[in-house]
Amino acid sequence: MKKTKMAFLSSIALLLFVSSICLTSTVYGATSVNLSSPAQTETTVTLSWTQSDDWVFEKYNVTFSTSVNGPYYEVEIITDKGKTSTAIVGLNPNTDYYFIVYDSGSLVGTTPSNTLNQKTKQNPKISITSRTESTVSLKWIDYNTYSSQVPFESYVIQISTSGGQWSTLTTITDVSQSTYTVTGLSPATYGFRMYDKVGTSGQHTSTSDVATLTIHTPVEVHISSSATTVNVGQQVQLTATASGGTNSYSYQWYSNGNPISGATSASYSYSPTETGTTNIYATAEDTQDSFLAKATSNSITLTATSQETPPPTTTPPPTPDSSGYQGIPIIYIVIIVVVIIGVVGAVTGLAIKRRQGKSKPNA
Secondary structure (H helix, E strand, O other): OHHHHHHHHHHHHHHHHHHHHHHHHHHHHHOOOOEEEEEEOOOOEEEEEOOOOOOOEEEEEEEEEOOOOOOOEEEEEEOOOOOOEEEEOOOOOOOEEEEEEEEEEOOOEEEEOOOEEEEOOOOOEEEEEEEOOOOEEEEEEOOOOOOOOOOEEEEEEEEEEOOOOOEEEEEEOOOOOOEEEEOOOOOEEEEEEEEEEEOOOOOEEEEOOOEEEEEOOOOEEEEEEOOOEEEOOOOEEEEEEEEOOOOOEEEEEEEOOEEOOOOOOOEEEEOOOOOEEEEEEEEEEEOOOOOOOOEEOOOEEEEEEOOOOOOOOOOOOOOOOOOOOOOOOHHHHHHHHHHHHHHHHHHHHHHHHHHHHHHOOOO
16 A cells, blocks of 8 residues: 555656656747837837747846847846847947847746847938028938837038038928028038937937038129220230139130130230120039029220331431531531631721811811
């Protein structure tokens, strides 16, 4: 009887042992959940896993590491068997992370999921696609994917003028919109950036790089001419003076509305080949800022006339040379002087004789 009882107890113990092994094997095999990630942003990773098949479920332990070999840090404990997703926040952009979810049962221990490698997204990028003298068109790239745990809230577009403080231009709540045009700008240096707001209350933000732009003053050009009338075959010098922009210009001169071949500097020499009038103007374009409009100068009308034949010249009388007398020969002067003296002497003698004759007494 005693032996029978011992055999019965042994059979019961063996049955319990075998049942325990079978039960443990069944529960242990069901506790390994399959981990995946449906969405990532710059600072968050959304995790999702299959539901535990534990007979006696206790918790999910969510862990992460920056190395596949650990160490792993516990970030969340979930005791709701039906909750099979969560978001890991506060991560660094464009960084590799590794995740394991441990399925724990109170009777059979803990089993890890597969090790999941996910890289956070890089920050958004912004660029200038086009511009005028007063407008700028912006475009950005949002690399994020979103989930119900980390939804999209808005894009915030900001501007800074001449290195000053940032101010908000607009807030966009349409995730599909990726462009915006800024208007009403004046000459200055501007910076443009955007940041995305994600999360159930927009609590996670990531800022893009900065797109910079300098809007220069418009280009102006004025021309002047050394004369407005010129003879055929002669030259008139014209000069163009430009201002504004980056102070680097290219020029083109025009005659009666047609571009003059080779006339592309700041000066132009006009030499007419026939009589008539010609309308001259120039354009100036900034060589460094292609967005600035081409400037057109004032116009100058030049009149070309025929060259007149100069009147015949007459030979002026010789001018006495102060270095030597070139007039009447000296011999003639001597003769004239002698004759004059002789005449004067004869007249004087005759006068004396007459005077003496009057003075004699009568006989």
